[in-house]
Amino acid sequence: MHFDFKKNYRIDIRLIKRGNQAFWYGLLLLGLLLAPAVLPKYFVAQMTFILIYSVIGAGLVVLTGVTGLVSLGHAAFVAVGAYAQAILMARGVPLLVSLALSGALAAMLGLVVGLPALRLRGLYLAIATFSFGFIVEILVSHWESMTGGNSGLSVPTPTLWGVAVTGALFYYLCLVVLVLCLLLVLNVLRSPTGRALRAIRDSEVSAQSMGVNLALLKTYSFVLSAALAGLGGALYAHVMTYLSPEQFGLNLSIELLMMVVIGGVVWLQGAVLGAVFVIALPQAIAVIKDYLPPAIGQQTGLQPIVFGLVILFFVLVEPTGLYGRWIKVRTYLELFPLCPGSVFVRERHFLRTERLK
Amino acid sequence: MTLLRAEHLTVRFGGLVAVKDVSFSVESGQIFCIIGPNGAGKTTLFNLFSRIYAPSAGRMLLDGVDFTTLPPHRIAQLGIARTFQNLELFDHATVLENLLVGRHRFRRHGFLAETGFDQVVWQAELESRRAVENIIDFLDLHRFRDTRVGALPYGVRKVIELGRALCSQPRLLLLDEPSSGLNAEESEDIGYWILDIKRHFGITVLMIEHDMRLMGQVSDRVLALNEGSVLAEGSVQEVQSHPQVIEAYLGVQA
Numbered sequence: 001m002h003f004d005f006k007k008n009y010r011i012d013i014r015l016i017k018r019g020n021q022a023f024w025y026g027l028l029l030l031g032l033l034l035a036p037a038v039l040p041k042y043f044v045a046q047m048t049f050i051l052i053y054s055v056i057g058a059g060l061v062v063l064t065g066v067t068g069l070v071s072l073g074h075a076a077f078v079a080v081g082a083y084a085q086a087i088l089m090a091r092g093v094p095l096l097v098s099l100a101l102s103g104a105l106a107a108m109l110g111l112v113v114g115l116p117a118l119r120l121r122g123l124y125l126a127i128a129t130f131s132f133g134f135i136v137e138i139l140v141s142h143w144e145s146m147t148g149g150n151s152g153l154s155v156p157t158p159t160l161w162g163v164a165v166t167g168a169l170f171y172y173l174c175l176v177v178l179v180l181c182l183l184l185v186l187n188v189l190r191s192p193t194g195r196a197l198r199a200i201r202d203s204e205v206s207a208q209s210m211g212v213n214l215a216l217l218k219t220y221s222f223v224l225s226a227a228l229a230g231l232g233g234a235l236y237a238h239v240m241t242y243l244s245p246e247q248f249g250l251n252l253s254i255e256l257l258m259m260v261v262i263g264g265v266v267w268l269q270g271a272v273l274g275a276v277f278v279i280a281l282p283q284a285i286a287v288i289k290d291y292l293p294p295a296i297g298q299q300t301g302l303q304p305i306v307f308g309l310v311i312l313f314f315v316l317v318e319p320t321g322l323y324g325r326w327i328k329v330r331t332y333l334e335l336f337p338l339c340p341g342s343v344f345v346r347e348r349h350f351l352r353t354e355r356l357k
Numbered sequence: 358m359t360l361l362r363a364e365h366l367t368v369r370f371g372g373l374v375a376v377k378d379v380s381f382s383v384e385s386g387q388i389f390c391i392i393g394p395n396g397a398g399k400t401t402l403f404n405l406f407s408r409i410y411a412p413s414a415g416r417m418l419l420d421g422v423d424f425t426t427l428p429p430h431r432i433a434q435l436g437i438a439r440t441f442q443n444l445e446l447f448d449h450a451t452v453l454e455n456l457l458v459g460r461h462r463f464r465r466h467g468f469l470a471e472t473g474f475d476q477v478v479w480q481a482e483l484e485s486r487r488a489v490e491n492i493i494d495f496l497d498l499h500r501f502r503d504t505r506v507g508a509l510p511y512g513v514r515k516v517i518e519l520g521r522a523l524c525s526q527p528r529l530l531l532l533d534e535p536s537s538g539l540n541a542e543e544s545e546d547i548g549y550w551i552l553d554i555k556r557h558f559g560i561t562v563l564m565i566e567h568d569m570r571l572m573g574q575v576s577d578r579v580l581a582l583n584e585g586s587v588l589a590e591g592s593v594q595e596v597q598s599h600p601q602v603i604e605a606y607l608g609v610q611a
Contacts, residue, residue: 009486012453013479184472191471191478192457192464192485199447199458206445209407210525211433211462220468266449 015186032175036168044171045239046283050275051174052235057260057271058178058185059228064257065265066189067221068201069117070126073133074256077106077226079140079248081233083147086155086243095158095165099177099234106230107223114222118215133253141245152244155237165238174235181228182268188224189268197221258311264321273322281307359420360385360561361406361529366415368401368585375401377585378415383529388555388562388575392596393582394605399565400442402582403531406563407439408432419529433462436528440518440535442565448507452498452517453489455506459524460485489524495557496520496550512543519550523558530554532564536571548574569597581605 006012016022036044056078063069081102088098113132120128140147147153158165158173165173188194196217199207208214237243255278263274285303296302318325332339361383368376376398383389391399404410406417408429416425419435427435438459447455463485466477493499496516501509506517515538522530535551536544548571554560566572572579572593579596581588589599596602 009483012486013482187472187474188468191474191482192461193468193471195450195454195458196461198450198454199461202447202449203445205409206441206447206521207458208429209409209433209439210458210521211430212458213428213430 013190015183015190029179033172036171041167044168046279048171048174048239050272050279051171051178052232052239053256053259053275053278054272055174055178055181055235056229056232056256057263057275058181058268059225059232060256060260061265061268061271062185062188062197062228063221063225064260065267065270066194066201067197067218069218069221070122070257071129071225072126072250072253072257073113073129073131073136074225074229075248075250075252076133076136077109077229078233078236078252078256079136079245080109081106081230082155082237082240082243082248083140083153084230085234085237086153087146089156089158095160099231102234103227103231106233107227109230110223110226111219113226114219117222118218130250130253133250137245137249140248147243147245150245152242155241155243158238170238177231177235181231185224185228185268193217193220255307258307260321261311262314262321264323264325266320267323270321270323273326277322281310358385359383360387361563362418363402364416364418366402366405366417367413368398368405368410369413375585376405376412379582379585379587380415381580381587381590383561383563384578385561386555386559387577388551388564390572390576390579391563391565391582392567392569392572392579392602393588396584397582398585399582400533401585403439403533403565406432406437406531433525433527436526437531438522438525438527438529439531440515440522440533442533442537444511444514444518446506446514446518446521449505451503451505452501452509453493453503455517456489456492456520456524457485459492459521460488462525488526492520492523495523495553512539515539515543515547516550519547523554523560526558527560530560530562532562532566534565534567536566536568544568544571547571551575573597 011017016025032047035047039047056074059077060071060074063071084102084105085098088101089095093101113129116128117125141150143149144151158170160169160173163169189197196207196212199210199212200214200217204214240247259274259278260271261274262277263272264270282303285306289298289302299305314321320327359382363382364380366376366379367374379398379402391402393399401410405412408424408427408431412425416423418424419437422435424432424435447458450458464481466481470478493502496519498513498516498520501513501517506514509517515535519532519535522532532551535547539547551562551564552575555562562575566576576593578591579593580590581596581599581602583601583605588601588605589596591599
């Protein structure tokens, strides 16, 4: 069992709370740095995908897990980032500048979408963002002079100081971007703004009466989330090398949402775990397929069915996601053998009063 | 000195008049209690003061500043904090985090400083924690500091909500039924705390209370409402013996 002896307030505020955390995260980072040297190319490419999805997932955690707003149109922000990146790179804008601009453009769009979100909640917000996703998808497929429409748009090879950033180098670029994004989001979450966002999720009316400007902070959450999605999209463009509108349809939005739910929607670690899961599952299905009886293995739509079952499983059995499950396992091991089964019983609310609207 | 002044406040919801031409003023340093049967318009008055509702007529002033049309999130900055009748805590956050949200009105740095978590933010955070620890000391919440609020019993949550309001260092504290749902002992504690809040922090308290014992224990002045209008205003004894108040509570003898 581990006890935290807090000797000063700094221990509570700083990012690394215990020595062993620094060790394990350091080890993880070291492993990630060494990965391209050890692993085959194909794995590195898949890990690049995971890093990119994690960037987008971090944004969704802020929006959905922390602020409690649902977006079914996040693919649109990814699309804007990706297309902006492709178009800017083709115009000769340097890589890092165009990455920043793509993120900024998506953020501006997030501002526009965030405004109606101030009045909508829950299901209605989901529908509004859902239609927004459609609008962007249709815009992209019809604005042929800019996006190439349905015939697609090829993405130039990224170069940085004259060196082509591909393969392992691109993997490192994504890693740096992800680490910076995670640090940024962690800082926001431990600051008053982060607390205010969580306050909005739990009770808007009392957040407001404590001086939280709901309109400003909800918009901020949308903007931050959209910026991260746009940045992720910009990186995504380079992995895909060829963009077409149907890549950014509703499927992607749902896949992204599913990713954070499976990973654990209130933790940033959840976004990363979810990304690992979402990227690894299709691979796992492809491998298992050959061993299954043909009636199942050769079935079309096997992958969506498995995805559907998995998400059903998580929503029913483990709504806190993979990271939530990990916390439980860790606590169990720390307390072993003194961990009573009742520690993790989900609390039920018997008292449900009508909330002040 | 008058801290809060309500002038001819009226609230209509469609055809229903919830508050009818209510005027009163709360002196600085007072504990002012609003009583009245269910549906008298007490909580509606509170929602007016925290600007969740807008009055159909009348105006409200805090220390001479008209806040009748101020946006709701600016009320805390003005120096008014409140608690809610049915608890509006942030259930998924710890007690410490809940209390820290109370400090939100002291946020001085921008979004950009927070993304980098620079020295200004660090200092502000440390300052917030010092202030919050004072309140934790005052309300004896040490044991629960890192517990998730959703897991705590009702009585403790009630105290946490009081603490959260205190963390914003208000000039005027609005307490909506501070003792509802509490047992006799907890309710007595609340009574002492309310007196201490007035004495040590110099905060003016405006509260709605049904528990006549608690009301009598702490109130300097009492306002009785019925069906949205003022029945009586005065000291505890005056209001308690007022014939119309007795009638509103107990009915008329046939």
